[in-house]
Amino acid sequence: MARPPLELETWGKIRRTLVDGKPTAVAYLRGSDGKTRKMQRQGKTPADAERTLIRAMKAHLASADEDLGPTTTVKQAAEKWLAEPERSELAIATIRRYTDILSTIVRVGFGNVRLGEATVPRVDRFLKSVTESNGASTAKTTRTLLQHVFALAVRHGAIPSNPVRDVGRIVQPRKPVVAPDEHSIREMRALMRAWDATPDKRGNRRTADLGDLFDLYTGTGARTTEVLGLRWQDVDLDALPHATVAINGIVVLGTDGKVFWQEHPKTDASRRVLKLPGYASDVLTRRRIDSYCDWVFPSAVGTLRWPHNLRRSWRDALAGTPYADVTPRSLRKAVATRLRDELGIVVARDQLGHTSDNTTRKHYAQPLAIGPDATSALEAFGQNSE
Template sequence: MPRPRLDLGTWGKITRTEIAESKWRARARFRDFTGRTKQREAYGDSGAKAERNLLKTLRSEIESAGDSITGKTTVTALSKVWLADTDLTERCTAQTIERYTDSLEQHVLPALGEYMLMEVTVSRVDRFLRGQAVLTPGLAKTARSVLNGMFKLAVRHDAIRSNPVRDVRLPSRPKKPVEALTVDEVGALREGLQRWQDGVGYRGPRRGSELLDVVDVMLGTGLRISEVLALRWDDVDLGEQPTATVSGTLVYLKKKGLRRQAHTKTSSGFRILTLPPSVVNVLLRRSVEAIQTETNAVFPSGKGTWKWPNNYRRSLRDALKTMEDHGGISPHVFRKSVATLIDAEATLEAAAAVLGHSGTAVTSKHYVKKATAAPDMSAILDQFGGIRNEKDG
């Protein structure tokens, strides 16, 4: 009876033979991606070493075969095919792909890279991701997204029957309450920032008005810090009906540095905002003081380039340290404060639209600070009070 035919990119039983003193040969039948089955062999000073060398050769041949993925493809080889897949490159931004690449190189491949796809089980992935979640929950979430995308590709190529990442759930984290500022708290904050800018009791170069100006724009628009610092004068119309068009954001790429991305974080983020008088006053003053720069940024750096968001955050932290009860505020709190105020004074739908969300779910869950409104059951519950009142009478 003839031996069963090997699948493409797979090999049969490996045999070891000592052909001389301290010289071993490992052999196996291998079916390459042309469909031909040939003997492959490798040598070593022990049987185990010869077999390891043969496995290394066979896996290298699979990896060099391009996007041909089988159950014996390694996770490392799969990652290379996945990163080059057009479904990923066309769907994700450059910074997202960079973040996925970092996750692969720093976390996923050191732990799982040498496993063949057929060896990657649900329990193995679960142990890896849960171990990551204990240390860095955010990085664990990215690693899960990476592995899920890779193994979806492997399933499409019939290399495995099911995606082992699909059934893995990361440990849930307690939901933090939404932090938002009231109108009175914003007023106190602005007074503190103004004092910091005026440099009361401070020795050194004169501080400009930029810190408070950016805060005022964020509070008047709900923009992210990276969107505010990406604003160009071309995006601003200070005419009869003042508006600002949100059309880009600042991103950092290792090979390109800080640059303006000519689209927003999501498609719904591309929006035109009507500016309140407080923001108009800030922009009118800055337009008079503005100097011509290559970026045409409303808030350029001292060199006329794009201003790093992290540099702004650092300046804000330094200012907040001088004020009581404001040490934990970040630029994102201003965005949540905007959503909370609009929800209270108008509608949740309006808050989502101003923030650039595609729906109200994210806005309600992560951006609006409010207690859940219970149904009005006062008439029913008053029966208890009625019983007491009758007895009192």
């Protein structure tokens, strides 16, 4: 009867012998590829030769098989998941967000837990602690990251099931959607223009151009990364009946901390051509005459502008006013609400570049204050029976 093969990724009995008069340890190793191979190592003593052989066989298994195991830590598994080629399909901002959460929240609070120790209760307690310390939004992103990491561990056979699947819900309080009205838009535009006209702390002319940016925000409903990513080749001031801007790319902060132009916007629906109202067209016409580089809204030295710098200037301009909490995203809500009321939710969705009108309705368009005029339909309920 044939001897049964060694179990996968194990070795048989280690035999000590002499080869050329030197202590030698010999054993048969069956690797993760299923092949059985003879391995031997020499040492100063028989025991030293055996230790050297064991180290060599472990190294062989580690190099030949990169599968995760129950003793792999969550941090190691997460790093492996982030390093997989498939991650290149994710947006740069998403990768940067996952990397930040891994290097801070997960590494500190759960990184040294081994995959085999990551039970549902332990993962649930960890996510609850993240919710308390960092907020529900960060906890949801952490849960998504761990969901992917443990799914990879399941595929590698390290654990039988994904513990994140059965954790409790993370409840995120919903903030009401509030969009600035026409009066607020006019007042903020005046504030931005006034701030642009004042000198900075050093007495120099400001270069933030917040007034012009404000008019592009309200005239397009575009995202900050889209507006700052506009090139003059994306602008058609001669288009009829209205000038247009094409959203072909965005400004992105890379994993190296540097900004660059990404040759595609956030989603496929975000790639769009927008017709400009007259005041926004006038802004671009004036800027085109004074332009000195390829970017419509460059930095002071003609390079891509950092979104963080823009947001800081924005906060400074509105500080101490009734609009201190208004952000560029608030103007997207104003555009969405105005278009929803005047032209319908589908037009608002397409203008903002959303994939689903549910996103526009749920997160951008301010809820209607009054219901529709349904009086004619409801009159039937008040009629007397004959």
